[in-house]
């Protein structure tokens with residue numbers, strides 16, 4: 697039997713890149729998938745390519761929209777089992793230029809969005825429990841210039857993962873983070889630091905969205921039953937190098 701048969705999985709930012717690959721992989725393993733993305737039409741179009749999926753327009757940084765999205769997922773299948781907090785954005789300025797709005801724009805999506813979906817899973821999960829996968833970044837650990845809010849949000853996401861693992865024990869919820877390195881998606885190639893050469897990307901060390909998807913399904917599966925609060929780098933060894 698497919699290992700996610702009967703399970704409902706929400707993938708945020710699932711209309712593109714890593715999220716699309718994660719949604720595809722969960723669907724291929726039997727899950728009912730809800731693709732929650734700011735771009736509603738793209739979410740619906742992406743969902744239409746999968747076996748058992750719906751697309752929902754959702755700004756993850758909007759608390760009410762997150763509640764409505766989880767309502768839609770529960771209305772669709774009657775349950776919620778796994779949340780993949782993947783939606784993210786990165787903006788670029790030097791430290792002397794950031795405004796409060798700039799900071800909040802990134803923190804709202806990359807950190808608060810995950811916190812809102814975490815809260816909803818904690819409130820609505822069934823007695824069998826569930827799993828949270830937070831898509832962080834190697835920027836949580838090492839970073840480059842001009843990306844302070846992104847690096848801070850991704851580091852805070854690791855902290856949220858730890859708290860979720862601790863508080864999740866009582867509800868049988870496991871929470872783990874993935875730290876992707878350079879992955880072949882629009883976000884990577886549109887990064888001004890990459891375009892300018894300030895962040896050097898060795899093309900031989902660029903991973904594919906499916907590499908992150910493989911880690912996500914593992915962490916959500918029963919094979920990872922004793923893994924919670926962990927951070928898994930999926931970076932081709934990037935963090936290991938001096």
Ligand SMILES: NC(=O)c1ccc[n+]([C@@H]2O[C@H](COP(=O)([O-])OP(=O)(O)OC[C@H]3O[C@@H](n4cnc5c(N)ncnc54)[C@H](O)[C@@H]3O)[C@@H](O)[C@H]2O)c1
Nearest residue numbers: 709712713714734755756782783784833876878879881883
């Ligand atoms: N690509 C990389 O090299 C890389 C490396 C490390 C971490 N990541 C992380 O992986 C995740 C996915 O990135 P990607 O490379 O696939 O990017 P992407 O730009 O291809 O996809 C991001 C998706 O998130 C959606 N999104 C953006 N803001 C949203 C919001 N407010 N609400 C809902 N959806 C929203 C976008 O519409 C898009 O579909 C991000 O969290 C990113 O930080 C990516």
